[in-house]
Amino acid sequence: MKFVRVNMTGGTVDVDGVPQDYAGLGGRGLTSALINAEVPPTCDPLGPENKLVFAPGFMSGTPLPNTSRISLGAKSPLTGGIKESNVGGTVATALGRLGITAIIVEGQAPQGSLYFLRIDETGNVSLIPAQEYEGKRTYELVDKLLEVYGQKTSVLCIGPAGEHRLALASVQSSDADGRPCRAAGRGGLGAVMGAKGLKALIVDQRGRSADPIADPEAFREAVKAVVKMVQADHMSAEVMPKLGTAALVAPVNAMGAFPCYNARQGTLDGWERISGEAMAEMIQERGGNPTHMGCSQCMIHCSNEFVDVDGRFVTGSLEYETIWAMGGMTGIVDLDTIARLDRLCDDIGVDTMSTGVGIAVAMDAGYKEFGDAAAALEMVEELAQGTEFGRLLGSGPDAVGKHFGHDRVPTVKGQSIAAYDPRAMLGHGVTYATSPMGADHTAGNLVGAYLTHMLDPLNPEGQVATSAFLQVAMAAYDTMGQCFMANVALLSPESFAVMSKLIEAKSGAQLEADEFPHALGRRVLKAEREFNRKAGFTEEDDRLPRFFYSEPLPPHNTVFSIADEELDGVFDF
Amino acid sequence: MKVTVRLYGTWRQRFPGYEPSEGIEVEVPEGATVRDLVTLLEIPEPRQVVVIAGGRVLKAEDKMQRQVPVDVMQTIGGG
Ligand code: SF4
Numbered sequence: 198m199k200f201v202r203v204n205m206t207g208g209t210v211d212v213d214g215v216p217q218d219y220a221g222l223g224g225r226g227l228t229s230a231l232i233n234a235e236v237p238p239t240c241d242p243l244g245p246e247n248k249l250v251f252a253p254g255f256m257s258g259t260p261l262p263n264t265s266r267i268s269l270g271a272k273s274p275l276t277g278g279i280k281e282s283n284v285g286g287t288v289a290t291a292l293g294r295l296g297i298t299a300i301i302v303e304g305q306a307p308q309g310s311l312y313f314l315r316i317d318e319t320g321n322v323s324l325i326p327a328q329e330y331e332g333k334r335t336y337e338l339v340d341k342l343l344e345v346y347g348q349k350t351s352v353l354c355i356g357p358a359g360e361h362r363l364a365l366a367s368v369q370s371s372d373a374d375g376r377p378c379r380a381a382g383r384g385g386l387g388a389v390m391g392a393k394g395l396k397a398l399i400v401d402q403r404g405r406s407a408d409p410i411a412d413p414e415a416f417r418e419a420v421k422a423v424v425k426m427v428q429a430d431h432m433s434a435e436v437m438p439k440l441g442t443a444a445l446v447a448p449v450n451a452m453g454a455f456p457c458y459n460a461r462q463g464t465l466d467g468w469e470r471i472s473g474e475a476m477a478e479m480i481q482e483r484g485g486n487p488t489h490m491g492c493s494q495c496m497i498h499c500s501n502e503f504v505d506v507d508g509r510f511v512t513g514s515l516e517y518e519t520i521w522a523m524g525g526m527t528g529i530v531d532l533d534t535i536a537r538l539d540r541l542c543d544d545i546g547v548d549t550m551s552t553g554v555g556i557a558v559a560m561d562a563g564y565k566e567f568g569d570a571a572a573a574l575e576m577v578e579e580l581a582q583g584t585e586f587g588r589l590l591g592s593g594p595d596a597v598g599k600h601f602g603h604d605r606v607p608t609v610k611g612q613s614i615a616a617y618d619p620r621a622m623l624g625h626g627v628t629y630a631t632s633p634m635g636a637d638h639t640a641g642n643l644v645g646a647y648l649t650h651m652l653d654p655l656n657p658e659g660q661v662a663t664s665a666f667l668q669v670a671m672a673a674y675d676t677m678g679q680c681f682m683a684n685v686a687l688l689s690p691e692s693f694a695v696m697s698k699l700i701e702a703k704s705g706a707q708l709e710a711d712e713f714p715h716a717l718g719r720r721v722l723k724a725e726r727e728f729n730r731k732a733g734f735t736e737e738d739d740r741l742p743r744f745f746y747s748e749p750l751p752p753h754n755t756v757f758s759i760a761d762e763e764l765d766g767v768f769d770f
Numbered sequence: 771m772k773v774t775v776r777l778y779g780t781w782r783q784r785f786p787g788y789e790p791s792e793g794i795e796v797e798v799p800e801g802a803t804v805r806d807l808v809t810l811l812e813i814p815e816p817r818q819v820v821v822i823a824g825g826r827v828l829k830a831e832d833k834m835q836r837q838v839p840v841d842v843m844q845t846i847g848g849g
Binding site: 431432435436437439440441442443444445447448451452453469472473474499516517518638639642644645647648649650681682685686688752753 | 778779780782790815818820822825826827829841843844845846847848849
């Protein structure tokens with residue numbers, strides 16, 4: 198259990214034990230508690246007072262499957278509030294195996310300097326000048342780094358967008374095959390990393406100093422139970438390996454909740470061409486891989502390797518949210534273009550979701566036509582070039598809307614919504630409005646509740662309670678480092694009981710009956726909301742943009758109808 | 771009566787020769803329910819089936835309508 202504190206101002210590194218306040222925490226629980234305790238809420242997110250925290254999940258590095266998530270936390274330059282963005286790949290497991298609980302990056306490197314932070318297999322931490330890599334895109338950068346440090350190396354890095362400190366900049370994570378195609382995309386944490394002067398975090402995967410497990414036998418038994426539950430889950434065992442998250446295009450579109458043409462319609466003309474079914478078939482025919490293991494420790498394999506007509510790799514894991522943002526919102530019903538846009542975003546280091554939405558807002562405002570693939574590719578390329586338009590798009594959809602005098606901007610707290618329209622899936626509107634993260638699809642996703650008849654997506658009844666339950670459960674799971682696919686297979690009281698056993702077996706501590714996920718999830722959300730309040734957020738920030746309340750969405754022609762007072766009661770616990 | 775059924779997700783793989791642009795025609799008795807349709811399709815995991823028509827997720831006891839095609843999909847918890 199180690200905290201690595203890196204001061205970029207002085208170029209110093211300190212390795213210490215973990216303070217008692219953070220015992221039993223990892224992932225989002227740790228990043229949010231630490232940001233709330235140590236970062237001045239009104240500071241400049243791109244200044245030296247902000248801190249960038251990397252925390253593998255509490256279970257990362259243990260034999261529990263699907264625990265490959267690392268949480269990144271900071272004050273967000275996009276939302277102005279607290280941010281946690283988690284990502285898969287291999288780095289969380291690598292840090293877990295080194296017994297590193299968190300890396301806290303503070304201060305700011307002198308103007309114009311750039312560094313790598315490297316942790317070797319014995320846990321030695323060093324800052325390495327990286328000036329010569331300035332401006333490098335992520336694929337080329339990671340190729341070079343694996344050449345220098347060996348294939349058993351995990352990388353978290355920024356591209357040109359992060360160096361330009363764009364509010365949409367992501368931190369890219371190398372996948373199980375060493376490609377930087379997985380993104381901590383949301384909230385502009387790549388800009389925070391760029392502002393610190395940190396180009397990459399490089400971690401050796403061969404560490405052998407993981408924290409000991411207090412009761413290995415009990416841990417093994419509980420792992421077996423989790424494996425059984427995930428294997429018995431239809432989505433994890435059948436749908437995700439064959440179609441990946443893109444399987445959602447068909448049902449969400451069929452329910453009239455697939456926001457397209459900048460959220461003017463809930464169904465997309467020609468959606469079949471960008472569906473998960475079409476994608477899997479296309480990948481198969483071209484000799485790509487529709488069932489790919491993107492992250493270490495994975496037993497689900499939701500990832501894919503998208504290839505072009507000649508069978509050459511284009512991008513890794515083309516996901517539902519990217520297909521929606523780059524295809525649905527922009528009206529570009531062509532998987533090859535969407536795949537190229539995804540690759541460009543990963544390479545430049547920007548969030549595909551807010552970028553696609555920014556493009557859609559510009560198109561909606563008349564800057565370009567919906568469906569103009571060449572224009573979309575050019576706009577994304579401008580992010581790397583740092584042109585005037587690139588800087589505008591990179592500042593987020595709100596900035597784009599303001600520039601064009603266009604008020605149909607689907608964001609909350611500056612962050613774009615995801616691929617579920619809140620007018621046709623009311624509960625998603627509750628999550629978008631109230632999540633301390635801004636609009637977010639993993640913070641509390643109700644689509645499973647709609648597909649299984651637990652709730653009617655168009656009836657306000659039950660939406661607030663279900664969103665609140667899921668937001669609490671996800672905050673707790675994000676603390677463990679488990680990926681979303683496994684989390685949604687583990688939402689029953691029996692799964693919660695097994696997770697509690699795992700935590701007890703790992704830590705040796707006895708948990709209160711209510712601890713996982715309820716008490717833990719609530720503590721995490723409370724810390725996040727406290728930070729946001731101190732940063733100046735009020736109830737007015739927990740609202741959707743006006744047009745969701747006034748502009749009916751075809752085909753159901755409904756508007757968002759959850760009362761403000763109900764939104765304000767989501768976190769009454 | 772005949773109902774046009776469009777299959778999605780991995781259900782397609784259970785119907786060799788399935789043509790996405792056409793779907794399949796299924797003969798159901800007048801007044802047949804969604805549950806009856808799922809039984810007829812012989813999908814071994816009926817609890818994983820989601821049937822959507824007219825933008826709405828149908829319940830097991832909902833009746834099939836003449837001339838209204840249905841989409842037969844799978845449960846997914848998000849992504
Ligand atoms: S299911 Fe997908 S996101 Fe989760 S660990 Fe596996 S590849 Fe990564």
